[in-house]
Amino acid sequence: MTYLIDRRLNAKNKSSVNRQRFLRRYKNHIKRAVSDAIGQRSITDMDKGEQITIPNQDIQEPVFGHGPGGKRTIIHPGNKDFIKGDSLPRRQSGGGGAGGKAGNSGEGMDDFAFHITQEEFLEFMFEDLELPNLIKRQLAGTESFKLKRAGFSTVGTPNQINIVRSLKSANARRIALGTPSKKKIKQLEQELQLLLNNTAENKPSNKTAITVLREEIEALKKKLKRIPFIDTFDIKYNLSVKHPQPSAKAVMFCIMDVSGSMSQGTKDIAKRFFILLYLFLQRNYDHTEVIFIRHHTAAKEVDEQEFFYSRETGGTIVSSALEMMKSIISDRYPSSEWNIYGAQASDGDNWNDDSDNCFKLLSKDILPLVQHFSYVEINPQQHQDLWHSYQRVQALFPKAFAMQQIIDPADIYPVFRELFHRRSA
Amino acid sequence: MNKHQQKRQPISVGSDWTFDLINQYHEAIANIAADFGLDTYPNQIEIINSEQMMDAYASSGMPLLYHHWSYGKQFLGIENNYNRGQMGLAYEIVINANPCIAYLMEENSMTMQALVIAHACYGHNSFFKGNYLFKTWTEADSIIDYLLFAKNYIATCEQRHGVDAVEATLDSCHALMNYGVDRYKRPHPISPEKEKKWQHRREEIMQQQVNDIWRTIPTGKSSSTQKTEKNFPGEPQENLLYFIEKNAPLLESWQREIVRIVRKIGQYFYPQRQTQVMNEGWACFWHYTILNEMYDRGLVTDGFILEFLQAHTSVIAQPGFDSPYYNGINPYSLGFAMMIDIRRICENPTEEDREWFPDIAGSDWNKTLHFAMQNFKDESFIQQFLSPKVIRDLKLFCALDDDHHDHIEIMAIHDNTGYRIIREQLAGQYNIGDREPNIQVVNIDIRGDRSMHLQHYQHNRKPLNQDTLSVLQHLHQLWGFDIHLESLQDDQASSHYHYPEQNETQNIFNN
Numbered sequence: 001m002t003y004l005i006d007r008r009l010n011a012k013n014k015s016s017v018n019r020q021r022f023l024r025r026y027k028n029h030i031k032r033a034v035s036d037a038i039g040q041r042s043i044t045d046m047d048k049g050e051q052i053t054i055p056n057q058d059i060q061e062p063v064f065g066h067g068p069g070g071k072r073t074i075i076h077p078g079n080k081d082f083i084k085g086d087s088l089p090r091r092q093s094g095g096g097g098a099g100g101k102a103g104n105s106g107e108g109m110d111d112f113a114f115h116i117t118q119e120e121f122l123e124f125m126f127e128d129l130e131l132p133n134l135i136k137r138q139l140a141g142t143e144s145f146k147l148k149r150a151g152f153s154t155v156g157t158p159n160q161i162n163i164v165r166s167l168k169s170a171n172a173r174r175i176a177l178g179t180p181s182k183k184k185i186k187q188l189e190q191e192l193q194l195l196l197n198n199t200a201e202n203k204p205s206n207k208t209a210i211t212v213l214r215e216e217i218e219a220l221k222k223k224l225k226r227i228p229f230i231d232t233f234d235i236k237y238n239l240s241v242k243h244p245q246p247s248a249k250a251v252m253f254c255i256m257d258v259s260g261s262m263s264q265g266t267k268d269i270a271k272r273f274f275i276l277l278y279l280f281l282q283r284n285y286d287h288t289e290v291i292f293i294r295h296h297t298a299a300k301e302v303d304e305q306e307f308f309y310s311r312e313t314g315g316t317i318v319s320s321a322l323e324m325m326k327s328i329i330s331d332r333y334p335s336s337e338w339n340i341y342g343a344q345a346s347d348g349d350n351w352n353d354d355s356d357n358c359f360k361l362l363s364k365d366i367l368p369l370v371q372h373f374s375y376v377e378i379n380p381q382q383h384q385d386l387w388h389s390y391q392r393v394q395a396l397f398p399k400a401f402a403m404q405q406i407i408d409p410a411d412i413y414p415v416f417r418e419l420f421h422r423r424s425a
Numbered sequence: 426m427n428k429h430q431q432k433r434q435p436i437s438v439g440s441d442w443t444f445d446l447i448n449q450y451h452e453a454i455a456n457i458a459a460d461f462g463l464d465t466y467p468n469q470i471e472i473i474n475s476e477q478m479m480d481a482y483a484s485s486g487m488p489l490l491y492h493h494w495s496y497g498k499q500f501l502g503i504e505n506n507y508n509r510g511q512m513g514l515a516y517e518i519v520i521n522a523n524p525c526i527a528y529l530m531e532e533n534s535m536t537m538q539a540l541v542i543a544h545a546c547y548g549h550n551s552f553f554k555g556n557y558l559f560k561t562w563t564e565a566d567s568i569i570d571y572l573l574f575a576k577n578y579i580a581t582c583e584q585r586h587g588v589d590a591v592e593a594t595l596d597s598c599h600a601l602m603n604y605g606v607d608r609y610k611r612p613h614p615i616s617p618e619k620e621k622k623w624q625h626r627r628e629e630i631m632q633q634q635v636n637d638i639w640r641t642i643p644t645g646k647s648s649s650t651q652k653t654e655k656n657f658p659g660e661p662q663e664n665l666l667y668f669i670e671k672n673a674p675l676l677e678s679w680q681r682e683i684v685r686i687v688r689k690i691g692q693y694f695y696p697q698r699q700t701q702v703m704n705e706g707w708a709c710f711w712h713y714t715i716l717n718e719m720y721d722r723g724l725v726t727d728g729f730i731l732e733f734l735q736a737h738t739s740v741i742a743q744p745g746f747d748s749p750y751y752n753g754i755n756p757y758s759l760g761f762a763m764m765i766d767i768r769r770i771c772e773n774p775t776e777e778d779r780e781w782f783p784d785i786a787g788s789d790w791n792k793t794l795h796f797a798m799q800n801f802k803d804e805s806f807i808q809q810f811l812s813p814k815v816i817r818d819l820k821l822f823c824a825l826d827d828d829h830h831d832h833i834e835i836m837a838i839h840d841n842t843g844y845r846i847i848r849e850q851l852a853g854q855y856n857i858g859d860r861e862p863n864i865q866v867v868n869i870d871i872r873g874d875r876s877m878h879l880q881h882y883q884h885n886r887k888p889l890n891q892d893t894l895s896v897l898q899h900l901h902q903l904w905g906f907d908i909h910l911e912s913l914q915d916d917q918a919s920s921h922y923h924y925p926e927q928n929e930t931q932n933i934f935n936n
Contacts, residue, residue, distance in 0.1 A: 002451060002455070002467060002468045002469070002470065002546075003467075003468070003469045003470065003524065004444060004447060004448060004451070004470045004471075004472075005469065005470065005471045005472070006444070006471075006472050007471045007472060007473045007477065007528075008472055008473060008474050008477070008531055010473075010477065013476075013480070014477070014480040014481075014484070015479070015480045015483045015484070015496065015497060015500040017492045017497075018483065018484075018492055018493060018494065018495075018496040018497030018499075018500060019497040019500055019501060020497070021492060021493065021494035021497050021588075021592070022494040022495075022497030022498050022500075022501060023497070024494070025494045025592075059498060060892070061495055061596070061599055061600065062600050062892035062893075062895035062896045062899070063600055063602075063603060063892060063896060064603070064604065064861065064862050064864055064889065064890070064892070064893065064896050065861070065862065065889070065890040065892060066860075066862060066887040066888070066889065066890055067887070067888045067889055067890035067891060068828075068888075069828045069886070069887065069888050070827075070828060070883070070884075070885050070886035070887030070888060071825070071826070071827040071828070071829070071885040071886055071887070072825075072826050072827075072885060072887065073823055073824065073825050073826070073836060073850045073853070074823070074824050074826065074850075074854070075754065075821050075822070075823050075824075075847060075850055075851040075854060076745075076746035076751075076754075076821070076822060076824060077743050077745060077746060077754060077819045077820060077821055078743070078744070078745020078746050078747065078748070078751075078819070078820050079746075079820040079821065079822040079838055079839065080745075080747070080820075082822055082835045082838055083835065083838060084835055084836070084837055084838055084840070084842065084843060085834070085835065086834070086835040087830075087832035087833065087834045087835070088824075088832060088833045088834075088835070089831075089832060089833075090826070090831070090832065090833055112498070112502060113505055114501035114502065114504070114505045115501075115504070115505060115508070
């Protein structure tokens, strides 16, 4: 008795539960590896999975076993020129010596390496992060949906009937079903006319032919009448699908200094900071809008591409960007409907007189409207006026305002995390 | 059978397989196996793809197993190595069950499928059915049902008590899995129906028994208690998991059941750990013999047999000790060499063979091989059947590594004075008792702090490894009270391990 079974079509992901269990157990290791990877990767790489390495000793499953030492005899194959009584120096590593360690296979200290997908990579990266103080202002707690038209369907409720569509298809059906009979009637009537015109020769055979024709026409007309004007399967319904509508809308302002004082390296770091923010927003909020404002002496609202990839030079007036942010908020994003977030990156340079303006703008006009505003200064040197002004802002708004200094690319991620760490409030 | 007598009428010529061809080859192989008297369980051959093979790998080859992170770790490791091309997958996996389940990979060529059928479905399968260890310790009829029971039970526990709690218990049990084995006593057969019926009763009764052991209410006159105060357990216990299942005071009944499940599965794998060389040697011998017989009967082409021989040669390759590929003795190689040599001793004995193997030289080879397969395990098989010729062919030598000496000494090589030493030492290498530290429960402090005292009896002064404390931690997790382990060297305690760790002053190290 033998059975031959083709299992190839069976599910192949039997191990996926076990895999998830493993990822869950070593979450901390993986998170650490992910945040290291973010520090090193270039931004365009962010959409890939990652090779994760965990030190072997951390994931070992301990069992009782023998340690090195004691007296042991080991049989090896492939003797070449040893004879009984030879003595050999002990080798430290295995490597195939006659040493006792050669037999202890699997003792390698290689780290355990495996691959996680992009999905998992971002998941780990964004874990525990949430836009700070996000208040669900509209329809708190429940997710709302918006119905969107998506063509027609043959099933639905009466209130969704599309009359034009239904009548069109009823008409088409009537034409399709009725045409053969109508043609036949037309043909028979012609024949009948012909016979009636020739009534002169009043043959009995003609009479019977006429009655036969009349009966036939009558039957066909009855058949035509039986074609219903509208049938159940003519009825078409409007089809609508639900699109999730986030219950809280958020807009994120990205402000970056692109003046001459910003070196390429500084800009690079700033770009990474924003891209992290941007990726994070895109992932967490279906309908989060992002406004990019770049500035030197004057501010300009730009699209994402231009924001990150075009170059300009000139002096620096930070308040120009804050002014612009303020006016955009009042024009387009009333704070009663939107949760507003600001993020600013700069090297700390500013016209001396301007820093005070910035303080006023932020503390008077902007911070009362926004949920959170973060400032990163990418500058290894001494802080300048702007930093000190912002410190005063922070003193006034300790919860809604955060500032951090970044020195090299590896600093970005920790800062990013700190800025957006889930607040307990 | 007529067509067997005809000249060269191969079943197929191409390398692609079809279900029809597999059936035809299987039939031919089954006929030849029957001619050689191989007694097997019915076969269930399953064709799977490489992803499924990786899944099967990750769960120790079992078709269904409870969920645990360690299997996920296995899987990730395999997947990583396989995707980077560092490792090929095995051609087959075979499961000791009735019917005997064998997995064939769809990527294999027709030749490889035939090889696998001969190797797994007739080689391993007859070994599972015939070898005394498998007969004694495993229940091929009910293992699949038991695994299903275990999987469902653990899934229920996870729902009821949370994944973390179940995982912690399983971790601890896995650490002691090799110490959940009865070595000398026939265990209860695993019967799934009874298992279910008994499970509930067991929970109650076990808890009662545990309570009895721990009843410390004074029973009256102190003089009588003084007299009856005995050492518990009465004799040292080597089956740690069994001891815990029956006696651990703080385990919940579901935890006891999990201990039991891990113990049962450990017991199921125990014979496989003891018969690697024999099992693989036996299977290689038969795929070699059967496929050559097919060639002799004209059922396969020259191309087929060449492809087969190439695969066969790479499976039984034994790199020398100084080769970069050397990774210990290849059980396929040693086993195959010995099986072939037994046949040679029976058919064409030399003077030397008559002197070394007077009983089997010149006897019926098939009967002798079957006798060897049925009644031995690796250790005794080598001790009994390793011939001087095999030692010479493999150029085995024995190295003595003693930490009391500065140098490694060559104790024996393949010469007249060395054969017996090599045979004895090699057999010792396959003795599980020597390979794994001998650790037993010697005393429970019933009237005191309920601590568990274990002893390790050193073999050739070999100390315990650095995992020891972590394993004790797992033991502590199950037992619930302090654990003390002393490592004995010639009845002298040479080192002590404690969990929870004790103060330095209390630690004694005699180096």
